[in-house]
Amino acid sequence: MGTPVSADPGTVRAGQLYQCCDPRHPHRTIRVMDYTPGDTRAVVVDARTGQYPRRILASDLHATPVTRNGTPRRDGYWLISAPRSERD
Numbered sequence: 001m002g003t004p005v006s007a008d009p010g011t012v013r014a015g016q017l018y019q020c021c022d023p024r025h026p027h028r029t030i031r032v033m034d035y036t037p038g039d040t041r042a043v044v045v046d047a048r049t050g051q052y053p054r055r056i057l058a059s060d061l062h063a064t065p066v067t068r069n070g071t072p073r074r075d076g077y078w079l080i081s082a083p084r085s086e087r088d
Contacts, residue, residue, distance in 0.1 A: 011037075012035045012037075012042055012058050012061050013032065013035065013082075013083055014032050014033060014034055014035055014083065015031065015032065015082075015083025016031070016032045016061075016079060016081065016082060016083055017029055017030070017031055017047050017079075017080050017081035018030050018031075018032070018044075018061055018077035018078060018079055018080060019065075019077060019078055019080045020077055021062070021065060021072070021073035021074055021075055021076050021077060021078055022074060022075060023072075023074065029046075029047035029048065029080070030044040030045065030046060030047055030056075030077060031044060031045055031046075031047040031050075032044055033045055033053065035058065039058060040057060040058055040059070041056060041057055041058060042055065042056060042057075042058045042061065043055055044056055056077075059076075060076035060077060061076065061077055061079070062076050062077065062078045062079065063078070063079050064078055064079075065078040
């Protein structure tokens with residue numbers, strides 16, 4: 001499992017990478033392609049191939065792989081990488 005990104009974790013932005021929280025699919029990653037703050041959905045694609053564009057609920061994109069009480073998440077996706085412009 002990767003390391004959570006700490007810089008402004010609660011904000012969804014285009015270019016961010018998220019990893020699946022479902023333990024059956026630990027290697028499934030997505031990249032946010034488009035998101036307007038305040039929208040309920042974000043456009044994402046498969047991070048490895050750039051294929052399979054789809055809209056998912058922004059509320060399914062989490063800053064950490066655990067809940068507030070420390071329980072591992074079992075649904076949604078957790079932030080593993082900020083957009084390139086924020087890493088440079």
